[in-house]
Amino acid sequence: MRYYGCKTKLLDFLSEGVTETGINHGSIFCDLFSGTTAVAKFFKQKGYTVYANDFLEFSYSFAHTYIKNNTYPSFYGLRKIIKNISGDSNKYLNIIINYLNNLDPIKGFIYNNYCPGGTKKLDSPRMYFADKNGMKIDAIRTKIQEWKDSDTIDEDEFYFLLTSLIEAVPYIANISGTYAAYLKNWDPRAFKSIELKVPIIPESKRDNRAFKEDANILIKRIYSDILYLDPPYNARQYASNYFLLELIAEGWFNGQKPKIYGKTGIRDYEKQKSAFSQKSGVLNAFNSLIKNAKTKFIILSYNNEGLMSEDEIVDILSNRGEVKIFKKPYRRYRSINQDESDKKIVFETLYFAKVYNI
Numbered sequence: 001m002r003y004y005g006c007k008t009k010l011l012d013f014l015s016e017g018v019t020e021t022g023i024n025h026g027s028i029f030c031d032l033f034s035g036t037t038a039v040a041k042f043f044k045q046k047g048y049t050v051y052a053n054d055f056l057e058f059s060y061s062f063a064h065t066y067i068k069n070n071t072y073p074s075f076y077g078l079r080k081i082i083k084n085i086s087g088d089s090n091k092y093l094n095i096i097i098n099y100l101n102n103l104d105p106i107k108g109f110i111y112n113n114y115c116p117g118g119t120k121k122l123d124s125p126r127m128y129f130a131d132k133n134g135m136k137i138d139a140i141r142t143k144i145q146e147w148k149d150s151d152t153i154d155e156d157e158f159y160f161l162l163t164s165l166i167e168a169v170p171y172i173a174n175i176s177g178t179y180a181a182y183l184k185n186w187d188p189r190a191f192k193s194i195e196l197k198v199p200i201i202p203e204s205k206r207d208n209r210a211f212k213e214d215a216n217i218l219i220k221r222i223y224s225d226i227l228y229l230d231p232p233y234n235a236r237q238y239a240s241n242y243f244l245l246e247l248i249a250e251g252w253f254n255g256q257k258p259k260i261y262g263k264t265g266i267r268d269y270e271k272q273k274s275a276f277s278q279k280s281g282v283l284n285a286f287n288s289l290i291k292n293a294k295t296k297f298i299i300l301s302y303n304n305e306g307l308m309s310e311d312e313i314v315d316i317l318s319n320r321g322e323v324k325i326f327k328k329p330y331r332r333y334r335s336i337n338q339d340e341s342d343k344k345i346v347f348e349t350l351y352f353a354k355v356y357n358i
């Protein structure tokens with residue numbers, strides 16, 4: 001998935017850093033800010049026992065599906081609703097995903113708040129999704145919830161289907177990168193019909209785990225061999241920039257009434273603000289994280305334009321061990337906040353600390 005700060009293109013670089021630890025497969029690799037789970041999946045595939053954590057619900061859905069699960073759910077409860085759900089998982093998973101893809105569109109929360117048809121009374125009707133796609137998202141998300149609430153699907157199955165839906169949304173959203181604003185003209189992408197696909201679970205026999213917690217709280221009760229940290233590095237809050245994915249993940253059911261406001265209909269994210277995206281809080285948060293880490297190696301991804309300077313980072317990490325630095329230039333992710341001419345090269349830096357006082 002396209003995600004600000006996603007490390008898909010830096011996996012080899014990161015892998016070199018991990019090789020430096022000399023820590024073998026099977027050991028615990030903890031991805032404490034796992035986002036899309038690109039890093040967690042990569043190390044799960046390499047045979048590590050992986051813990052993935054992020055405080056956002058859509059990211060937790062990915063972690064639950066791709067990291068915690070080692071096998072495909074059976075969807076036993078759906079047998080009474082959809083025919084041919086047995087045997088080869090490849091076949092029945094496609095049948096279930098096709099069932100969702102072919103639901104009749106309905107006018108629900110997404111249509112009523114994020115599509116031009118449902119918001120035509122506003123001065124500027126919102127254009128996040130074409131009407132039909134908004135209605136399909138409503139139909140699919142509502143059906144998944146209905147199955148969950150009636151115990152027709154269990155938690156693994158719920159997150160599996162939710163992940164499939166969340167992964168499909170960026171391909172038809174009328175945005176440029178993040179959800180902080182919609183485009184004023186329609187991108188042709190928005191008129192393609194939303195299409196869910198079967199999520200692919202990386203193979204593993206390890207006891208992999210998924211968490212949805214504030215990193216600074218979780219760190220106090222987990223042990224890992226390699227602690228990988230990829231916190232936000234600037235003032236852009238993920239909860240606001242990806243509010244629509246979070247809204248779709250959390251839903252609007254069982255009395256939940258998402259508070260939305262403003263021109264874009266942004267969802268209230270007061271409780272999901274990250275200290276790592278605040279100049280006033282980042283050093284304290286990072287310091288406390290490092291102080292509480294129970295691990296053999298710490299690897300931090302950070303960017304030379306981040307809120308913390310290289311010296312500040314090295315100072316804090318040095319309290320726990322000897323620090324090495326690796327740098328790699330890469331092209332920046334472009335978002336709505338940057339214009340075409342802004343093509344400055346940015347350095348991704350890996351800070352590596354061998355911890356001597358676990």
Ligand SMILES: C[S@@+](CC[C@H](N)C(=O)[O-])C[C@H]1O[C@@H](n2cnc3c(N)ncnc32)[C@H](O)[C@@H]1O
Binds near residue numbers: 008054214232238276
């Ligand atoms: C740079 S992104 C991680 C990207 C990820 N490595 C990837 O490849 O997709 C940072 C992530 O940290 C999460 N985050 C921010 N503050 C957090 C906190 N205090 N606790 C847990 N997760 C947090 C955000 O939701 C976001 O997904």
